[in-house]
Amino acid sequence: MIKNVTVIGAGTMGNGIAQVFAQNKFQVNLVDISQDSLQRGMANIEKNLDRMIAKGTLQESDKNEALSHIETSTGLKTAVSHTDLVVEAASENLDIKLGIFKELDNICQESTILATNTSSISITQIAAATSRADKVIGMHFMNPVPIMKLVEVIRGYSTSDEVTSTVMELSRKLGKIPTEVNDFPGFVANRILMPMINEAIEALFHGVGGVSEIDTVMKLGMAHPMGPLQLADFIGLDVCLSILNVMHNGFKNPKYAPCPLLINMVAAGKLGVKSGEGFYDYSESRKAEKVSAQFSS
Numbered sequence: 001m002i003k004n005v006t007v008i009g010a011g012t013m014g015n016g017i018a019q020v021f022a023q024n025k026f027q028v029n030l031v032d033i034s035q036d037s038l039q040r041g042m043a044n045i046e047k048n049l050d051r052m053i054a055k056g057t058l059q060e061s062d063k064n065e066a067l068s069h070i071e072t073s074t075g076l077k078t079a080v081s082h083t084d085l086v087v088e089a090a091s092e093n094l095d096i097k098l099g100i101f102k103e104l105d106n107i108c109q110e111s112t113i114l115a116t117n118t119s120s121i122s123i124t125q126i127a128a129a130t131s132r133a134d135k136v137i138g139m140h141f142m143n144p145v146p147i148m149k150l151v152e153v154i155r156g157y158s159t160s161d162e163v164t165s166t167v168m169e170l171s172r173k174l175g176k177i178p179t180e181v182n183d184f185p186g187f188v189a190n191r192i193l194m195p196m197i198n199e200a201i202e203a204l205f206h207g208v209g210g211v212s213e214i215d216t217v218m219k220l221g222m223a224h225p226m227g228p229l230q231l232a233d234f235i236g237l238d239v240c241l242s243i244l245n246v247m248h249n250g251f252k253n254p255k256y257a258p259c260p261l262l263i264n265m266v267a268a269g270k271l272g273v274k275s276g277e278g279f280y281d282y283s284e285s286r287k288a289e290k291v292s293a294q295f296s297s
Contacts, residue, residue, distance in 0.1 A: 002113075002170055006031060006083040008076070008100060010041030012274075013117055014089035016145025019045045020174050022069040023062070023146075029079040030072045038072040045070070048146055077107050085170070087139055089117040092242045097121060098129045105130035113163055115139040119190050119239070120246040123156035123183045133158035137167050140187065141176075143235065151176045152187050185250030190243050197240055198259055200228035204279075205261040211279045229279040233272030241266050 003026065007018045010032040018030045018041070032038050049066060052058035073079040080086055086104055090096055097116060104114055114136045116126055127136035138154025151171040155164055164180065171178035181188045200214050209217070215227020232240050241258050248256040265271075265278070272278030 002084045002166065003027060004083045004085075005029070006080045006086045007089060008032075008086065009089035009091075009117075010034075010037045010072075011089065012044075013141060013143060013145060015041035015044050016048075016143065017087055017089055017117065017141055018070055019048060019066065019146055020141075020176075022066040024174050025065075025069065028070045029083065030070055031074070031076055031079045032072075033074060035074055038074070042070070042072065048144075052146075076103065080104060080108050080112070083108065083112055085113045085115060087115045087117060092119060092121065092239055094121055094125070097126055101126050101136070102129045105132060111135075113137065113166065115167065117141055120186045120243040122185070122250075123154050123159065127156045127158060134160040135163050137163055138183070138187070139167055139171070140189070142189070149175070149177045150189070151178045152189055153178045153180045154183055154187055155180065156183050185247045186243060191247065194240060194243050194247065195255065197228045197232045197235075198244055198256075198262065201232070201259040201262050204229065205259050233278035233280055233282075235272070236274055237262060237271045237278055238266050 005021050005026050006029045007014050007021070008031050010030055014030065014032070018028045021028045030038065030041060032041065046067070049058060049063040053060060053063060086108065088097065088100055090100060097118065101114060101116075108114070110132070112135070114130065114132065116123065116136075116138055117140055118126070118138060119140055123136060123138045127133035130136055133156060136156055137159050138152065138156070140152035140154060142148035142150045153164065153167055153171065168178045168180065185191070186194060200218070203209060203214055204211060208214075211229050215229050218224045218227045226234070241262055244256055244258040244262075248258070269275055270277045273282050276283045
């Protein structure tokens with residue numbers, strides 16, 4: 001039975017995952033290598049809870065109780081010594097994840113389930129870094145975690161039926177709707193979503209339409225709540241590029257090759273909301289919508 005959960009990574013996904021577990025009365029240890037990152041993560045959790053209070057969907061007492069269920073730590077060994085489940089939400093980088101899972105395998109109890117929030121990387125490959133491949137699974141939450149209902153549950157080649165069943169039931173206890181998918185690059189969500197985002201960037205790159213025009217067509221014409229370029233900004237253009245590269249390398253199919261504009265924007269540090277600029281401007285100035293002209297000219 002899962003009671004104690006460790007979440008690795010206090011960024012957007014990690015703090016959202018920690019918040020959801022804490023709101024459902026699980027004891028959570030949020031881990032990051034940086035104390036500053038932990039402070040920002042906790043501040044974001046408090047802000048999210050305050051927003052729920054303002055909307056009337058949460059009481060102040062509920063906020064205080066949720067926060068009481070979260071501890072923070074920069075030390076991994078202590079945090080996972082008695083944990084039932086680890087959810088890794090570090091950078092979408094294979095080498096980083098392999099290093100984390102190798103270390104977790106050495107310091108966690110034999111019964112501990114190791115889950116990754118990866119949005120595209122092979123669960124089987126990550127599990128191979130451990131001696132417990134049967135207990136390694138993908139638990140891909142959607143952003144923003146406290147709001148989005150879906151959790152993609154991805155079985156690796158050796159993931160056991162018991163672990164899969166446990167994670168499916170756990171997701172339901174969090175108020176989520178788990179959907180089991182198989183271990184292929186991008187899984188289901190990003191295998192469909194990222195080519196659409198990439199095609200929107202291609203349309204911008206080739207001058208088919210401007211940023212707002214492309215997003216307006218998809219919002220009004222296809223009933224999408226957010227246009228693909230704005231969505232890319234919220235996901236992070238670096239994350240989009242990483243996922244496309246994983247699929248391009250995994251399938252060897254040119255349809256997954258990232259648009260040159262996306263590559264150039266990431267190289268220039270225009271990562272979307274997290275950097276203040278992407279396809280839209282999230283600062284006082286309004287330079288971001290012009291960035292496409294700079295790189296496509």
